[in-house]
Amino acid sequence: MHPRLLKTFLAVARSRNITRAAEAVHLAQSSVSDQIQSLEAELGAALFTRSKSGLELTPAGLALKPIAEELLRLDGEARAAVLAAAGRTSGALTIGALETIASARLAPWLPGFQAGHPDITVRMKVADSGTLRHLLEDGDIDVAFCFERQDGAKGAADGRLARRAIGAEPLVLVAAPGQGTAPRDLADLAALRFVATEPGCVYRHMFDTAFAEADMAPPKPAAEVGSIGAIARLVATGAGLGLIPRLAVSDALARGDLRELRWPGRMQAAPLTMIWRRRRVQPPALRQLLAAALDTLAPERLETGSELESADSSKALFPNNTLAKTAAS
Structure with a gap:
C-alpha cells in the first residue's frame, strides 16, 4: 500500500466527500476516485459506501483507518530518521496559527527564521483553534500556534500531542x-x-x-x-x-x-502555546523551528495565571535541557 493511496483514503474518510478530499490532497476528483479504486482492488474489499449524508466507511474501511494512520506516521518517522542520520536539516514545514498570532507574532518573526535557515521552506495556514487541532492530528500541519484555556480543556490531555507555553x-x-x-x-x-x-x-x-x-x-x-x-x-x-x-x-x-x-x-x-505531534524521531527542520520559536518568541518572563515562570532558556520549557528529545517526543 503506497503512502499516497493511504493519505488519499484518510482524506476521503475525514471529509466523506470526494470533492473536499481532492482539495485537501491537491488532486483532481478523478484522481482521488482512481486511487480509492486502486486501493480497494489491492485489498480486495470495498472501503466506502454511499449514504444520504456522504461516503461512509465500510467495516473494512473502519479496520483500515487506524492502521493507515499508523503507517503514515511510521513513514514520516522513517524519512525523519534518514534526514537526521544524514545531518540534513532541509525540508518543508507547514505552520498553523490563529489569525491574531499569525499577523502579530509570526509574521514579524518568520523572515528572521527563514533568513537563518534558507534550506527550510515554511508555509502557513490560518484557522480557528478547532480546525488547527484537526489539521495537526491529521498531519496537514507540523506545528500549531494558538491560545489555550488555562483549565486544560480542548485536548490538553491528548497524549498524541506535545505542547509548550511560550508566552501569555x-x-x-x-x-x-x-x-x-x-x-x-x-x-x-x-x-x-x-x-x-x-x-x-x-x-x-x-x-x-x-x-x-x-x-x-x-x-x-x-x-x-x-x-x-x-x-x-x-x-x-x-x-x-x-x-x-x-x-x-x-x-x-x-x-x-x-x-x-x-x-x-x-x-x-491567554497562554500562547505551540503544539506538535509526538514522534520517536522528529524531522530535523521541525526541531530547528521549535528551538528557534522557544529562543526568540518566548519572552524573558512569561505569566501563567498568577505565577511567573522563567523562559530564558530551554530548561524552563524543555525539562532536563533535552530540547531535541522533547521535540522528538
Missing part, C-alpha cells in the same frame, strides 16, 4: 473612542453590550468565566464574530465593547481608533 498574551477591554465610562465592577459590565467571539473560543471562555466566578450570568453578546479583526472594527464603530488580545489592537489603540478600559477584577491573559 493579556486581554484588554476596548471601546470606541469617547464611548461610555470605565465600568466600576462586573455588574456594570453585565449591563453593557459586547461584541464577542463564538462559544468555545479561548477569549469567549475567559469572558464567560470571569462572570461565572462572580456568580453572575455573562451579558448576552450583541454579536458573535469569528474574526478578531472584525470584532475590533465593530467595536470602533460603537457596536459594543470587546475583550480581545492586546497584540491584536495595539496599533488601533496607539492611533486612537479604540479606547482601552480598565477590566474590573483579575487581569485576563
Whole structure:
C-alpha cells in the first residue's frame, strides 16, 4: 500500500466527500476516485459506501483507518530518521496559527527564521483553534500556534500531542473612542453590550468565566464574530465593547481608533502555546523551528495565571535541557 493511496483514503474518510478530499490532497476528483479504486482492488474489499449524508466507511474501511494512520506516521518517522542520520536539516514545514498570532507574532518573526535557515521552506495556514487541532492530528500541519484555556480543556490531555507555553498574551477591554465610562465592577459590565467571539473560543471562555466566578450570568453578546479583526472594527464603530488580545489592537489603540478600559477584577491573559505531534524521531527542520520559536518568541518572563515562570532558556520549557528529545517526543 503506497503512502499516497493511504493519505488519499484518510482524506476521503475525514471529509466523506470526494470533492473536499481532492482539495485537501491537491488532486483532481478523478484522481482521488482512481486511487480509492486502486486501493480497494489491492485489498480486495470495498472501503466506502454511499449514504444520504456522504461516503461512509465500510467495516473494512473502519479496520483500515487506524492502521493507515499508523503507517503514515511510521513513514514520516522513517524519512525523519534518514534526514537526521544524514545531518540534513532541509525540508518543508507547514505552520498553523490563529489569525491574531499569525499577523502579530509570526509574521514579524518568520523572515528572521527563514533568513537563518534558507534550506527550510515554511508555509502557513490560518484557522480557528478547532480546525488547527484537526489539521495537526491529521498531519496537514507540523506545528500549531494558538491560545489555550488555562483549565486544560480542548485536548490538553491528548497524549498524541506535545505542547509548550511560550508566552501569555493579556486581554484588554476596548471601546470606541469617547464611548461610555470605565465600568466600576462586573455588574456594570453585565449591563453593557459586547461584541464577542463564538462559544468555545479561548477569549469567549475567559469572558464567560470571569462572570461565572462572580456568580453572575455573562451579558448576552450583541454579536458573535469569528474574526478578531472584525470584532475590533465593530467595536470602533460603537457596536459594543470587546475583550480581545492586546497584540491584536495595539496599533488601533496607539492611533486612537479604540479606547482601552480598565477590566474590573483579575487581569485576563491567554497562554500562547505551540503544539506538535509526538514522534520517536522528529524531522530535523521541525526541531530547528521549535528551538528557534522557544529562543526568540518566548519572552524573558512569561505569566501563567498568577505565577511567573522563567523562559530564558530551554530548561524552563524543555525539562532536563533535552530540547531535541522533547521535540522528538
